[in-house]
Amino acid sequence: MKLNRIAHFIRFRISSIFAILFFLLLLSISYYYISYKRGQWEKDIRANLLEILVGKKSKLEKALSSRIYYTKGVAAFVSVNPNLTNEDFYQLAKELIKEDSVISTISISPDCIISAIYPQEGHMTAIGLNLLEHPARKEIVEKTIETHKTFVAGPVELVEGGVAFISYTPVFNRLSTRDGDFWGITDIVISKDKLLDDAELVAVDNGFRYSLKGTDGKGENGNIFWGDASVFQEEPVKIIVDLPDGSWILGASPVNGWSHYLDQDKTLSILLIVSSIIISFLFWLVVRAHQKIKRNARELSAIFKSMHNLIVEYNRKGEYVKIAPTNKSLLFKPEKELIGKSVHEVFDTDRANLILHATQECIRSKSLVVIEYPLEVGGEPRWFTARLSYKSEDSVIFNAYDVTEKKKDEENIRQSEKKLKELNATKDKFFSIIAHDLRNPLSNFQSISELLHQEYDHYNDEQKKQLIQSMLSSSISLNELLENLLKWSLSHRNELFLKPAKILLQPLVKESIAGVEHIANKKQVVVESCIQEEATVFADKNATHTILRNLISNALKFSRTNGVIIILAKDESIDGASYRVVQVVDKGIGISQERLSNIFNVGVQSSTVGTSQEKGSGLGLILCQELTEKQGGRIWIESEEGKGTTVSFSLPVNSLKDNRRLRILNHS
The missing domain is CATH 3.30.450.350 (CHASE domain)
Structure with missing residues (x-):
């Protein structure tokens, strides 16, 4: 009895140490993320x-x-x-x-x-x-x-x-x-x-x-x-x-x-x-539960430079009367070719009509008239703003200055607004994932924990195993979501470093199938690998495993009971380079064309409920797309609603030496 108490105390201390270390890890990640956001906030x-x-x-x-x-x-x-x-x-x-x-x-x-x-x-x-x-x-x-x-x-x-x-x-x-x-x-x-x-x-x-x-x-x-x-x-x-x-x-x-x-x-x-504390507490509960059941289970972002203006005197007919000795480099033609000429003899019809009408309006109203127009000067496209001031009943002073830089600034602002909308879409996606997809496993943990705490002595061993199995399923779902979120975050901060090498596909596929075997058995779905033993790709092992794990999990999620999932591989050549295409084929419920068109769009919530009411974040496919493209490949989906889905992704067989591949690896 005394030895049992000592062993129980040791297991309690070990689980507590692991929970504290896990909390410190989450706290470190949170601190780093907060520091990063502070810097970004001031920059914005x-x-x-x-x-x-x-x-x-x-x-x-x-x-x-x-x-x-x-x-x-x-x-x-x-x-x-x-x-x-x-x-x-x-x-x-x-x-x-x-x-x-x-x-x-x-x-x-x-x-x-x-x-x-x-x-x-x-x-x-x-x-x-x-x-x-x-x-x-x-x-x-x-x-x-x-x-x-x-x-x-x-x-x-x-x-x-x-x-x-x-x-x-x-x-x-x-x-x-x-x-x-x-x-x-x-x-x-x-x-x-x-x-x-x-x-x-x-x-x-x-x-x-x-x-x-x-x-x-x-x-x-x-x-x-x-x-x-x-x-x-x-x-x-x-x-x-x-x-x-x-x-x-x-x-x-x-x-x-x-x-x-x-x-x-x-x-x-x-x-x-607070999330770090809650997740750490839940992790402690999982470790404690695993210790009691199996004793060995553990798992875990000018207008101006200087008076570049042109002053011209136009008469009522739109003819050049005088050109002031200011910035003549802005003249459409040399001065000697302009004096006495009408604007219709110098500019195209639209530009000439604009200047002539503004001149006549200025003389009529005897007030300032402002116009804006594009013009190519010295082979370069420019934008000008002109102020027409009344001089006499037959002439006006035309004062034009270059506003090309202002126009460029406006375009840059529009591009910045577009980029900001895209960043907001990504941010909203993250908040949506955190708010929606963390809630279900956390709620399950809370409910089961309360039952175990309040009714522990009233349950037999089989009932306790069932409750802990539910906690295990929730922890697996939570772990997959956190892993995808972490890799997504690292990828978007350019901190996901890939180490491509020649690897065998078959062991990775078998390992990915083994990871979902308990779910497949529960749904009575057969997951079969048809990958040849010698099939290799030149890619990062961990990133490729993440792609396979997500795709097989998705196929299993949308497969019907007694369904079959097949993993195939074939070769193809693109621009003289050899690629191996891996396909995950299921005969499940399929995907509608409307959802298929937005399935890789981070700003659109594309996740749906599986055949057994499984929940998902929609982040897995987007992460697969990023990991595939960062390794020089691509991913695409073919599906027919009600008949099944084929998800294909390609990876190079050998190291690509062209400039495009080098840029991708360096950026990663």
């Missing part, structure tokens, strides 16, 4: 935030560049009209900026001395100011003259109050020499707050904080001039806002910090830990 948030920043960058660049164009327009006009009078300038400035409240003033400075400013009211004291002698403007003006580029300075505090950006553009007399002699400067004062309002920028929006840095276009080296300064101290997502010469940096970070998002998976963490 950063990617989504970058997409938002791309839109805000586009609006800010658009709002800023549309005002800078005024100085470029004035500079272009003055360069061909160097004797422009102040009255002509006032009229030109009035026509250009109209009622644009974002612009404070616009002025011209021949020889860098301000001669005219619009509007005049409240700004007349600036007349006669020598920009090269002004300590705050001298360096900027000299840089503008030296580089021949437009320069955006600021933000700076204005004498009359407020904060603004100042855009300087050099003017060169194109009538004097080919390259043009320096004529002077034109500048525009842009209200900072009104510009940001026009670009729809707010410091806090939808749970994110935004900030801008790069005073005087110095980018990362510039000071922060808008938004929450702490944004750039919290590993923000950043994007470059391009200026004519220089850049700003637009940064963003969550209001509650990045750690707020990393805490979103607490529910999953708790679920995995």
Whole structure:
């Protein structure tokens, strides 16, 4: 009696140790998976935030560049009209900026001395100011003259109050020499707050904080001039806002910090830990039950770069009147072939009609008209957005800029959305499997455990064996599901490493048949192997065994009582390479064509109940497809409802040396 107690205590300790080790294993897997999901979560948030920043960058660049164009327009006009009078300038400035409240003033400075400013009211004291002698403007003006580029300075505090950006553009007399002699400067004062309002920028929006840095276009080296300064101290997502010469940096970070998002998976963490505890407890029960019965049973995831715009003057008839000296590389044809020509002589009918109708609508309404169109320039397809501004009763200013990168970004977003839907389908499939297919074996374990706990002394040995047999069946089902889920997860994380070698098929088939022998005997189904002894394949042994086990289990699941399942093998040649095709043939209930078309689709629940009400997850066939394709083969199904099913998969007989095979093995 004492020896029995000692043996019982030892068996109890051993089963407890195994259960604890199993729990630690599940806990380790859960911890690794949670860590992986946390990293993926932050990557997704950063990617989504970058997409938002791309839109805000586009609006800010658009709002800023549309005002800078005024100085470029004035500079272009003055360069061909160097004797422009102040009255002509006032009229030109009035026509250009109209009622644009974002612009404070616009002025011209021949020889860098301000001669005219619009509007005049409240700004007349600036007349006669020598920009090269002004300590705050001298360096900027000299840089503008030296580089021949437009320069955006600021933000700076204005004498009359407020904060603004100042855009300087050099003017060169194109009538004097080919390259043009320096004529002077034109500048525009842009209200900072009104510009940001026009670009729809707010410091806090939808749970994110935004900030801008790069005073005087110095980018990362510039000071922060808008938004929450702490944004750039919290590993923000950043994007470059391009200026004519220089850049700003637009940064963003969550209001509650990045750690707020990393805490979103607490529910999953708790679920995995609780599941690990429950499964470990059930495993302990199985080990304990097996010890009592047999003593030896054990089983177990810009729009712009820099002002690439084209300015053209069209008349009412759609004829080229003037082409400003901006980015002429965007011209459809050389300038000399365009002046005086109609758009119908340059473009195809649809494009010409679009530009002509927009021109006439702009003249009719005397308001801004915006169009968008594709065009092939220099042999490359591009997309353009054009802003048509009213100039006179017979002409408009056509301002076109390249938005090809924006179009590409939109296409990338569409592709990202498509990929996200596919990932969500995979995720939903996993949750469906976990919620539905773990429930049945776990419920059986719970029910039988309660019976054994409450009525143990009232059952005879035969009844206890029957209950434990039910627990065994549930554990086998649970083990197969967990094994498939683990391999599926490893495959999708590219962590399923295959070691192909020449292996015999017959022993693998016999081993797979032996694994389901007790189920086949219960259903009185004969599983027969017709595989030749010498039949070999060049494949991974464990992966091939998984394929055979799943296919034979499926055939058995859908076979009728007294049915027959046959496993065959034949040879075929594809592109000069030898393959061995293994077929699992049953005469069961078959598969409908509707289900057959979606049977390998991870986003569609394709599992059905077997002939003896067996439950399945639908993951087995999808796993078989992945394991077959990763080994250089393929899998297909032929079935007729009510008459049976033949599942075939091919594997190479020898090692494939072509590039395609090498890529598959390396990826695996």
